[in-house]
Amino acid sequence: MVEFLEHVSLEKAWSLILERVSPVSRGEWVDILSSGPVLRRVLAEDIVSLENLPHYPASAVDGYALRSADTSRASSTNPRVFSEGHYLWANTGSMVGRPFDSVVMVEDTSLEGDTLKVARPLAQGENIRPEGEDVARGQVVARKGDPLSSFNIPLLIASGNPRVLVLSLPRSIFIPTGDEIIPALKWVEEKIRTGDQVPETNSHMLKGIFSEWGYPLDIHDLLPDDGKLIKEALERAICSYDLVMIGAGTAKGKRDHSAEVIRSVADPIFRGVRMKPGRPVIAGISGNIPVVALPGFPMSALVAAWTVVFPMLSRLCGEKDATDLSKAIGGCKKIETRLLKHYSSQQGVCEWLRLKCGEIDGTRFSWPLSSGASSMFSIADADGFALVDDSTLEIPKGSSLQVWMKRNLDWEKRLVYQGSNDPAIDRLVSFVRDHGGDLAIRSVGSLGGLAAISRGEGHMASCHLLDPETGTYNDSYIMKFPDSSDWRRIKLFKREQGFLVQKGNPRGIRSAKDLSKGGVFFINRQPGAGTRVLFDHLLKEAGIEPAAINGYNNVAVTHLEASARISNGSADATLGIRAAAEAFGNDFVPVTEEQFEIVIPGRFHSHPGVALFLEALVDKKWRSVVQGLGGYTWTN
């Protein structure tokens, strides 16, 4: 019995697909005038004109039809004279029949009564478009393999070919499975969430991808993790479709049936591709019908669709570039960038990166969003994607990285902002865009941001760093950077910091001291975050060792994420801003008000994006949104 090839390289997967999947050339007739959308459908045969275009000798100008022989030696000083019947008015497009064989432009004539004077000689055929000049009957007007487009549809109509034979599109179906999955509609309609339930979103992602590729896709009803049901659905699907996808069940756990089910109805091809994410993808073939199991996590499913499903579909359609990832990812541009930060890749597997990009000091940089296969946000937020090959281990800062862009950036105006996480700044992005600029935010904490701009890795930073010695904010931290003397500092607002606790404060937390009580579980922020600096100061002030705090090493990287965990009861307290407490209806125990400021190195003052950013900072609409978040006081 044939078994799956396990953990193949991407190249091997591609060569197996090209070898095992054959082109299917099935044709169908479409009517350009009455069918639905026909654009991009591919002609299955040469189309031959049934008409001459034009179908009559047509005047190319407004003027008079004449016999050219009668005009010889005509000039403005010695015009030829024609009486009625020896000339004929012709509009542009009018038929010009024998005995006339040319048309004089009206500008080269004068009419006195019925007498026409012609001031120049005409050549035979002059200003006449003879029949068949554009296209003659019998001429090939569109070729097998040409897609229907706005460029050839008019010609197909005019040449008498409104009905054409096109290649049928491959019919595909996606069968989502999983006990823990609930239909998207149910997810959005039912507001009560039970643990383990996850909305079925992969079918919606695939619908979009297939639509962008130009292929139809049907979605099967969601099935539970039941091998028998999945097998029955697969057997039925193979009878009606050219390609079948199963959602999830690709791991090797108790509830994972995909490999076994595929093996039972199709010839196994491979199981596992050496890439990350997307590794667990499984492929088989039944006759010439590819059967694929896509991993369940969004990013895994996405890259499996790009690398495995797209080549199969392209191959079914007889496309030449079956493994062209630029096409698979959506016909996007591939650009060269430099890595903004060192990146460690896993050797032996290709690694997919989701990247943000920006141009700093004339160099286009990219940096990976640090997220797992389960993250949907990083897919939506990324500017582009890259594939690091399987031989790469360490990629030093500044290394070249080719990025498939999913959006067009205005590189000249985009600012790279590194620093403290803040919900108000997150809301600023759209206002910067409204003013014609653009902003990419990297939340690396207050200290991280200052260090980044000092190393030339950003256009601006933000910070809120308490100096316990002086009780002042930011000054002493900024002054430590030798190049900070020309940094422009914008003291934007003050934020209320305090303890976020569950509604009603069931643990009775009033100060840092209360956190060391038994059973209290804390969430901290990452090292380098201004809020963590503040927390360490509070602990020191209270004489508490970090080790006495249950959860000191348990970190969240944003205020909102920390607040979410309080709200759900996963933890009891965190230090954070009032806006984050209000977003979740958590209680807030005020501790202090801190100065949040933005820092811009001098050489960027003339950056075209900075002026637009500064406009957005004083945009009343943004400030009103920020007021609504709670806990902010403007200081600029």
Added chain:
Amino acid sequence: MVEFLEHVSLEKAWSLILERVSPVSRGEWVDILSSGPVLRRVLAEDIVSLENLPHYPASAVDGYALRSADTSRASSTNPRVFSEGHYLWANTGSMVGRPFDSVVMVEDTSLEGDTLKVARPLAQGENIRPEGEDVARGQVVARKGDPLSSFNIPLLIASGNPRVLVLSLPRSIFIPTGDEIIPALKWVEEKIRTGDQVPETNSHMLKGIFSEWGYPLDIHDLLPDDGKLIKEALERAICSYDLVMIGAGTAKGKRDHSAEVIRSVADPIFRGVRMKPGRPVIAGISGNIPVVALPGFPMSALVAAWTVVFPMLSRLCGEKDATDLSKAIGGCKKIETRLLKHYSSQQGVCEWLRLKCGEIDGTRFSWPLSSGASSMFSIADADGFALVDDSTLEIPKGSSLQVWMKRNLDWEKRLVYQGSNDPAIDRLVSFVRDHGGDLAIRSVGSLGGLAAISRGEGHMASCHLLDPETGTYNDSYIMKFPDSSDWRRIKLFKREQGFLVQKGNPRGIRSAKDLSKGGVFFINRQPGAGTRVLFDHLLKEAGIEPAAINGYNNVAVTHLEASARISNGSADATLGIRAAAEAFGNDFVPVTEEQFEIVIPGRFHSHPGVALFLEALVDKKWRSVVQGLGGYTWTN
């Protein structure tokens, strides 16, 4: 009264559009789960998550949930032991609640009865994805201005935002006009053609273009050249649409009402843009509703849509790159080519070129298709388009030309074929493609083809040239080229040449002599064509001067075009091949059989496209098609 600015430059037209047309931001709600297609729709506001994703602390692996504190110092030699109730099985994605705060992978454990042994210590939070890790409630998940895509739709659903406010698409309508125009459906259904009638195809072209741009378009009923009716339709359209286009009526003839009608209902902006074709485009604005009259010829309408309508729509939508022609032409790639032939452009106007392309000896070349604004074939046949700026006059061979490609070429395999026009070779192209190659044909006549390959302007040529001295074909002509000694010659087939005359031969034409009879109108072929060489020989043999032939200077560039003109009675006779006579049901008076051969310079024998071309030459399916054309005898 404000008047149209006449004959503005393209830059001026653009600056007027940007100045006069304002963004319209009207929003509408779409439901991602139940509306029709929503891809590419642009968000009208920031979208904030209503959910934490995940909404519970979820295991990231298959394994056992534990309290991390219980695992300290566990190792494979000294595993920690857990009795029932102190651990809990967790599937990937399962909820992990307190008191558990970490998950150990099943691979790092062993289970004996109910006793679990754990071989390594766990950190707090290890293998747990905390609630809100991906997205926290209150976080911006998609921003104003982002298009809906397969990248953000899953997140919008999961974050509880299936209904989103998007920018409304501008509503546009096209009103075709013209007494001589008939609806496309009538054109294809009625087989009887009367002079002057032209099918209405521009609406179908515009439908396609708008669809590719992502905008809807309504089509108005066809109107006659009646200023009153057109004005009424325009007035109604302005009440319901954001942009209105009138088809044709843009010239200054008696039947041209567009300028006057636009002036009567809108503020005039410009009339005439200094470009060719497309010059007569007219623009006005009523409130903020642009009103455009597009010229009637297909290429004119097309470039007016790209240069005037697209910027208006982009501007209405608030797009930044309102005048990005790459986007207007269809998001195509712009590539650099070298001109294969000298080109003379008209100074003072921008000129649009339709180009074919090919790579010869490592250089990517392009050459313009020589066609007027009325040609539909050249639009369909072109590989791409270029815009020559208005300051350019003469463009020498080899000059750089930027081409917007409308198809992806396989440059390495495409062959550039120059030479004699022949219907069998025209049919060969699809078979070359079937074999994996590609062929671009340039019909320049037999002599033109040989000269072209001698100058390095093609991969192959074809010829059928009679040497009257010897009665042999091609040899003496080819030997005149000094580099011809290594040319590979493929004597492909013989073709029957003769006089094409109307059915029944009403003029009684049996030989060249009969052509000099009074009233007989001849169509010749262009200088350099093998058929013309033969005709000159026949005249010389019969002792007839060219001047004695009525129509000697009246030329058609293909056999089929010449035959079309015989068939319609525009002319009485031409010299050509039997296949062309048969395509039109003309009579054929045989004169001779000529050797048609293909010539390939030695350095191209190893060209990857040549092997595929040679395969196609012996493809039985092609040869069977050629047999059906008539008059061919294989000699290879």
